[in-house]
Structures are given as C-alpha cells and as structure tokens.
Amino acid sequence: MSTATESVTLPATVVRLGDGRVGQMTQFYGLYARELVKTFRNPWVIVITLVQPFMWLAFFGGMLSQVPSSELDQFLLHAPPGTGYLSFLLPGVLSTGMLAIGMFGAMSTIQDKRFGFMKRILITPTSKATVYLSKALGSATRGLVQIPVMMAAALAFGVTLHGNALGWLASISGLVLLGVGFSAFFLAITASSTDWQTPGVISNFITMPLMFASGAMFPTSIYPKWMQDIASVNPVGFSAQLSRDVMTYGQFSGSDLTYLAYLAAFAVLMIAVGTALASRYLKVE
Amino acid sequence: MSGNGWAISAHGLTKHYDKLVAVDHVDMSVANGSVFGLLGPNGAGKTTIIKVLTGLSDITEGSASVAGFDVTKDPMHVKQRVGWVAAEVILDDDLSGWENLWLQAKLQRLGDWKERADRLLDYFELSDRRKDRVGTYSTGMRKKMEIALALLHQPEIIFMDEPTIGLDPNVRRMLWDLITGVNKQFGVTVFLTTHYMEEADALCGRVAIIDHGKFVAVGTPSELKSRVKEDFIEIETSEPVTVDKLQAIPGVSNVRSQGNTWILRVSSAEVVLPEIFRALQTDGIRRINVEKPSLETVFIDITGKRLDQSGGDVQDYRKFYMNLRRARR
Known part of the structure; x- marks a missing residue:
C-alpha cells in the first residue's frame, strides 16, 4: 500500500463558521437537505406518501359521490347546493394526509439510531435540538409533496377549484403548519424509541380518532356531542375548514384567519415542546 | 494542540x-x-x-x-x-x-x-x-x-x-x-x-x-512484554487432571484452570513440553498450544484467561446485531 507513505499537503487550517446561529443554521441545512435528498432517491417513500390520500379520494370519495345530489346536498348541510362530495372531501383528505407524515420522519430517525448514523451526527458539535428540527421540518416538507399531486388528481376527477391567491396562500400555509405540527408531535413522542414498530402503532392510534373527529370527512353537525367537542379543538378540522372555504366554496373570510392563527399556534407549540423533549430524550442509539 | x-x-x-x-x-x-x-x-x-x-x-x-x-x-x-x-x-x-x-x-x-x-x-x-x-x-x-x-x-x-x-x-x-x-x-x-x-x-x-x-x-x-519472560502452555485433556500432577512437572512455575483447559506458566516451552507429554501420556491430551512472550501472554498473566475467550456482554450483542443488520441491508 503506497498511499500512507506518499507525501500530501493539506490546507493548514479549515475555517469554522462559529458556534452561533450561523453555525447552527449550517448544521440544520445539512441535515434537512440530507432528509430530502434521501427521500427523493427512494421512489417508494414518495409512492407511499402519495398513494394513501389518493386512495381516499378514489375509493371513499368515489363511493359517496354516487349518492343522488339532492340527498347529498341535505347531508352536506351548509355547503352550497351542487357541491359534489369529492369537492367537499378534497380539503379534508389533504388535511388528514398531514397526520401520517410524521411517521416517516420518526422512521427515518429510528433508522439513524439503529444503523449508528445518529452517533455520527452527535459526535459532531450538533445539538439534539438541531437534529430534531431538521427531522421534523424534513418530514413536513416531504408531506407537502401530496398537495400538488392531490390537486391534479382532484381536477382529473372533475372537481372544480375556487378561491383567490390570498385564500390559496392561507390554505397552503394552513396545511404546512398542520404538517409541521404533527411531524413535530410525532418525532417528540418517538424521540426515545429505537423500535421500528413504534411509529406505525402510534400512527394507527392517533390517525383514526383525529381523522373522524374533525370536519375532514363529514360535516361536524351530524356528529354526536362528544365527537363535536373533540372536533372543536382538533387542528385537522381547522385546516380542513380553512381549505374547504377557499378551494370548495371560494369564500375566504375572517374566521379563516382565526383558523390559520390557531394552526400557527399549534405548530409553534408542538415545535417548542418537541424541541425541549428531544433535547433531553433523543436517544443516540 | x-x-x-x-x-x-x-x-x-x-x-x-x-x-x-x-x-x-x-x-x-x-x-x-x-x-x-x-x-x-x-x-x-x-x-x-x-x-x-x-x-x-x-x-x-x-x-x-x-x-x-x-x-x-x-x-x-x-x-x-x-x-x-x-x-x-x-x-x-x-x-x-x-x-x-x-x-x-x-x-x-x-x-x-x-x-x-x-x-x-x-x-x-x-x-x-x-x-x-x-x-x-x-x-x-x-x-x-x-x-x-x-x-x-x-x-x-x-x-x-x-x-x-x-x-x-x-x-x-x-x-x-x-x-x-x-x-x-x-x-x-x-x-x-x-x-x-x-x-x-x-x-x-x-x-x-x-x-x-x-x-x-x-x-x-x-514494557508490557518484559513483564512476562516465561512461556505459557495451554492444555486440554480428555481425562481429568489434578493441579498437583501438573505442578509436579519440572519447569512448571504456575498452574491455572479455565474450564476444561489448563494454563501452565513455564520457564521454556521447548524444555518443558517433553516433560508434559511424559507426565500426561495416560490423560489423553486433546489440544496443546504454546504462547511465547507477547501481549497475549501479558493478558493471560494478568487476567488468567486468553483475550479471545474473555468478555461477552451487552456490547457484544449490540455489535453482533449491528453487523447482522448491515449484512441484511
């Protein structure tokens, strides 16, 4: 082996960006970019992310869209007459889709722990909080891929989309905040886990109640009182209603800004609590 | 620095x-x-x-x-x-x-x-x-x-x-x-x-x-190797052998047992080996191993066991499964 005996000149010093915010942003950017690069190099992750909401639209929406329109109008209550069920369902599916995206972030974190990569990260001057934030925002970003694909699918199914630019901005922001909030929540409660099965179990546990105890699939006015109580604080419902007002009804109003503020508070709270929990409990292996 | x-x-x-x-x-x-x-x-x-x-x-x-x-x-x-x-x-x-x-x-x-x-x-x-x-x-x-x-x-x-x-x-x-x-x-x-x-x-x-x-x-x-100037002979027999019998062999300065194996500290393996064969000819020697002064003999001298026979706890499991996962991947 000749390499070790050959002379080599390395640059004498490497420049450091410092311990402050610039340095932390550099670390965050590195880890965040890694999350996205790895995702888009794995087509199956994309397929799984996209297929589930698409199936809801196709099967669930397809089934109920066969209900005669007069009965449907009565069922959907406050919706303008003639609103098809698919139009009603699309914002709901986009919102419930944000429930599951944290699962992929949690699985990616567990993979890093089990294959030792978390050690490689944490043996550098990178804080656990930075690792957590990169994972949470990475998985939220990955989940947003659903939005344009779902829109295209809905258009293909014959849904008419309404709304103005400001409304759409608010609607997309609401979905982003919902995704960030649930991704942050998911990663926080799996921070100390190293078991592959944990994210799936938790996902099953939280997805069903939060999906149905919201206005995502049906109008909440048909629910029993206890489900309405859950729906009244469920961020999935707020996001679904915001997007529905914009996309389906074309009626962006002041109450939608309240929904948006609520979703922002949810995301900020989840990130803050999650960062504190992960800083303490994120396991190295 | x-x-x-x-x-x-x-x-x-x-x-x-x-x-x-x-x-x-x-x-x-x-x-x-x-x-x-x-x-x-x-x-x-x-x-x-x-x-x-x-x-x-x-x-x-x-x-x-x-x-x-x-x-x-x-x-x-x-x-x-x-x-x-x-x-x-x-x-x-x-x-x-x-x-x-x-x-x-x-x-x-x-x-x-x-x-x-x-x-x-x-x-x-x-x-x-x-x-x-x-x-x-x-x-x-x-x-x-x-x-x-x-x-x-x-x-x-x-x-x-x-x-x-x-x-x-x-x-x-x-x-x-x-x-x-x-x-x-x-x-x-x-x-x-x-x-x-x-x-x-x-x-x-x-x-x-x-x-x-x-x-x-x-x-x-x-420095470590100079701590041990003697050779080590490791013996495994099919019949039970007593410590006294091994200690009586000329040139053997110390005897330790490790399961079915005996570790003898001897002045010179070349000199003592024929004596061992003579003394244990009826005991069925199954395996014999000679260690000249090395870090291995230092380890044996200090811990009473060979490096490759020691340890084995939680850390081993972790490494084993880590390697297994990598191989499966």
Missing part, C-alpha cells in the same frame, strides 16, 4: 449502565501526537470509554479532558476537535462520497473545506469514486472514506473503535499503514481500541490493557 502536552487525560473515569459498571475508575494520560491503544476483549468497556471521551455518553463519576476541554462541561468544543471511526463503518449509503463529506462539513460548521476534502480523497485514493454512492464501495474503501470524514475538520485526536475488526488480512495491513500515516503525516493523536494483540503491538506507542472496565496494565508494548 492542548496546552499541557496531553491530548487526553482522565481521572477516576467511571460509567454505569444501570447496574452494569462498564468503566471502573480509569486514570489515563495520552500524549499529543501519540498512538494510544486500548487492548481488551469484547465487552471490556473499550467502546464505552470512547463514548464518554467524545461526549456521546455522560460520565457517571470522575472527570476527563480531551484536547484541553472538559468533556462534561464543554462537550461541544471537544466534538470540534475529535474525529471518530466506528467499528461497524457508519456512512450514509444513500449519499455519494462527496455528499458524505459535504454533510460532515456542515455538521462541523466548516466554511472552507472543499480543497481539504479534495486532498483527502486523493490521499485515500477515492477521487475517482467521489460521485458514487458509498453503498457501492468495497469494505476497504468504506473504511478509508470514514477516516477521510474523521480528518476533514482537522481534528487533534482521532478515536478509532476496533478499526480493523472483521477485515481480511490485506485490508487490515493497508489500514495499519494508513493509521500510521495519519498519525505521522497529519500529526493527529490516535486513540484506538482493539482486541488484536498484534495490532496493538504494531501500531501503538503505548497500550492500556482493559478488563471488566478497569485498566489492568499500561505501558509501551515492550
């Missing part, structure tokens, strides 16, 4: 995992620019020592300073100054060699790293594969890539955890050359763990022998 001439110093370093005492009141000083080896069986506490010295794991008791910074009080400054090479080769297989270096530069907050990365790839003969995913690299290339990552941020100390475990003899020899080269050319202090006697002997200026979390001997390989 740290100011007091020591790259690493530790006093009363102790680490508990619940009730398991993984590291037990270890004192050590590793000189700047040296190669220090931690020799011991699997499960002796070698990896745990690396974890606590690099800030990956908390210290239960005692103190340690690495590159002039207290590991407990100032772990981030320690982490800026150390590199790490894992036993099981940890890289992101989905990323290319260059992308792995890019990520390392980001995590180490480097602003100007590309020229150094280029030179490191040249040095480790990886330049032509820089754009390929590291999952497609050979074992030797992956090890070299890991050392390049460890060197990128110009560390003062590199920790290498069993750097040649599971490698074939050619790759091991290549790595020995590289480790020596890294130490000499880049002036980096190397702290390595191993359970290969010949590796510690070939690479390390100083060696600490660790068993059950404690340092049982520290010195240069020649």
Whole structure:
C-alpha cells in the first residue's frame, strides 16, 4: 500500500463558521437537505406518501359521490347546493394526509439510531435540538409533496377549484403548519424509541380518532356531542375548514384567519415542546 | 494542540449502565501526537470509554479532558476537535462520497473545506469514486472514506473503535499503514481500541490493557512484554487432571484452570513440553498450544484467561446485531 507513505499537503487550517446561529443554521441545512435528498432517491417513500390520500379520494370519495345530489346536498348541510362530495372531501383528505407524515420522519430517525448514523451526527458539535428540527421540518416538507399531486388528481376527477391567491396562500400555509405540527408531535413522542414498530402503532392510534373527529370527512353537525367537542379543538378540522372555504366554496373570510392563527399556534407549540423533549430524550442509539 | 502536552487525560473515569459498571475508575494520560491503544476483549468497556471521551455518553463519576476541554462541561468544543471511526463503518449509503463529506462539513460548521476534502480523497485514493454512492464501495474503501470524514475538520485526536475488526488480512495491513500515516503525516493523536494483540503491538506507542472496565496494565508494548519472560502452555485433556500432577512437572512455575483447559506458566516451552507429554501420556491430551512472550501472554498473566475467550456482554450483542443488520441491508 503506497498511499500512507506518499507525501500530501493539506490546507493548514479549515475555517469554522462559529458556534452561533450561523453555525447552527449550517448544521440544520445539512441535515434537512440530507432528509430530502434521501427521500427523493427512494421512489417508494414518495409512492407511499402519495398513494394513501389518493386512495381516499378514489375509493371513499368515489363511493359517496354516487349518492343522488339532492340527498347529498341535505347531508352536506351548509355547503352550497351542487357541491359534489369529492369537492367537499378534497380539503379534508389533504388535511388528514398531514397526520401520517410524521411517521416517516420518526422512521427515518429510528433508522439513524439503529444503523449508528445518529452517533455520527452527535459526535459532531450538533445539538439534539438541531437534529430534531431538521427531522421534523424534513418530514413536513416531504408531506407537502401530496398537495400538488392531490390537486391534479382532484381536477382529473372533475372537481372544480375556487378561491383567490390570498385564500390559496392561507390554505397552503394552513396545511404546512398542520404538517409541521404533527411531524413535530410525532418525532417528540418517538424521540426515545429505537423500535421500528413504534411509529406505525402510534400512527394507527392517533390517525383514526383525529381523522373522524374533525370536519375532514363529514360535516361536524351530524356528529354526536362528544365527537363535536373533540372536533372543536382538533387542528385537522381547522385546516380542513380553512381549505374547504377557499378551494370548495371560494369564500375566504375572517374566521379563516382565526383558523390559520390557531394552526400557527399549534405548530409553534408542538415545535417548542418537541424541541425541549428531544433535547433531553433523543436517544443516540 | 492542548496546552499541557496531553491530548487526553482522565481521572477516576467511571460509567454505569444501570447496574452494569462498564468503566471502573480509569486514570489515563495520552500524549499529543501519540498512538494510544486500548487492548481488551469484547465487552471490556473499550467502546464505552470512547463514548464518554467524545461526549456521546455522560460520565457517571470522575472527570476527563480531551484536547484541553472538559468533556462534561464543554462537550461541544471537544466534538470540534475529535474525529471518530466506528467499528461497524457508519456512512450514509444513500449519499455519494462527496455528499458524505459535504454533510460532515456542515455538521462541523466548516466554511472552507472543499480543497481539504479534495486532498483527502486523493490521499485515500477515492477521487475517482467521489460521485458514487458509498453503498457501492468495497469494505476497504468504506473504511478509508470514514477516516477521510474523521480528518476533514482537522481534528487533534482521532478515536478509532476496533478499526480493523472483521477485515481480511490485506485490508487490515493497508489500514495499519494508513493509521500510521495519519498519525505521522497529519500529526493527529490516535486513540484506538482493539482486541488484536498484534495490532496493538504494531501500531501503538503505548497500550492500556482493559478488563471488566478497569485498566489492568499500561505501558509501551515492550514494557508490557518484559513483564512476562516465561512461556505459557495451554492444555486440554480428555481425562481429568489434578493441579498437583501438573505442578509436579519440572519447569512448571504456575498452574491455572479455565474450564476444561489448563494454563501452565513455564520457564521454556521447548524444555518443558517433553516433560508434559511424559507426565500426561495416560490423560489423553486433546489440544496443546504454546504462547511465547507477547501481549497475549501479558493478558493471560494478568487476567488468567486468553483475550479471545474473555468478555461477552451487552456490547457484544449490540455489535453482533449491528453487523447482522448491515449484512441484511
């Protein structure tokens, strides 16, 4: 082996960006970019992310869209007459889709722990909080891929989309905040886990109640009182209603800004609590 | 370089995992620019020592300073100054060699790293594969890539955890050359763990022998070897043999048992072997093994067992399953 005996000149010093915010942003950017690069190099992750909401639209929406329109109008209550069920369902599916995206972030974190990569990260001057934030925002970003694909699918199914630019901005922001909030929540409660099965179990546990105890699939006015109580604080419902007002009804109003503020508070709270929990409990292996 | 001439110093370093005492009141000083080896069986506490010295794991008791910074009080400054090479080769297989270096530069907050990365790839003969995913690299290339990552941020100390475990003899020899080269050319202090006697002997200026979390001997390989001038003969018989019978053999100075095996300390194996065959001719000798003075005999002398028969606890399971997972992947 000749390499070790050959002379080599390395640059004498490497420049450091410092311990402050610039340095932390550099670390965050590195880890965040890694999350996205790895995702888009794995087509199956994309397929799984996209297929589930698409199936809801196709099967669930397809089934109920066969209900005669007069009965449907009565069922959907406050919706303008003639609103098809698919139009009603699309914002709901986009919102419930944000429930599951944290699962992929949690699985990616567990993979890093089990294959030792978390050690490689944490043996550098990178804080656990930075690792957590990169994972949470990475998985939220990955989940947003659903939005344009779902829109295209809905258009293909014959849904008419309404709304103005400001409304759409608010609607997309609401979905982003919902995704960030649930991704942050998911990663926080799996921070100390190293078991592959944990994210799936938790996902099953939280997805069903939060999906149905919201206005995502049906109008909440048909629910029993206890489900309405859950729906009244469920961020999935707020996001679904915001997007529905914009996309389906074309009626962006002041109450939608309240929904948006609520979703922002949810995301900020989840990130803050999650960062504190992960800083303490994120396991190295 | 740290100011007091020591790259690493530790006093009363102790680490508990619940009730398991993984590291037990270890004192050590590793000189700047040296190669220090931690020799011991699997499960002796070698990896745990690396974890606590690099800030990956908390210290239960005692103190340690690495590159002039207290590991407990100032772990981030320690982490800026150390590199790490894992036993099981940890890289992101989905990323290319260059992308792995890019990520390392980001995590180490480097602003100007590309020229150094280029030179490191040249040095480790990886330049032509820089754009390929590291999952497609050979074992030797992956090890070299890991050392390049460890060197990128110009560390003062590199920790290498069993750097040649599971490698074939050619790759091991290549790595020995590289480790020596890294130490000499880049002036980096190397702290390595191993359970290969010949590796510690070939690479390390100083060696600490660790068993059950404690340092049982520290010195240069020649100092340690000079502690034991006698030979060791290991015997396994099919019939039970008494200690008295073995001690009565001329030239045998000490007898220890380890399961069905006896370890005899003798003045000269060449002289004593015929006496052993004569004395035990009716006892059915199944296996006989001679150890001339070496780090292995030092280990046997101190612990009463061979390196490859020692240890075996939680850490072994972790390494085994880690390797199994990698193989399945």
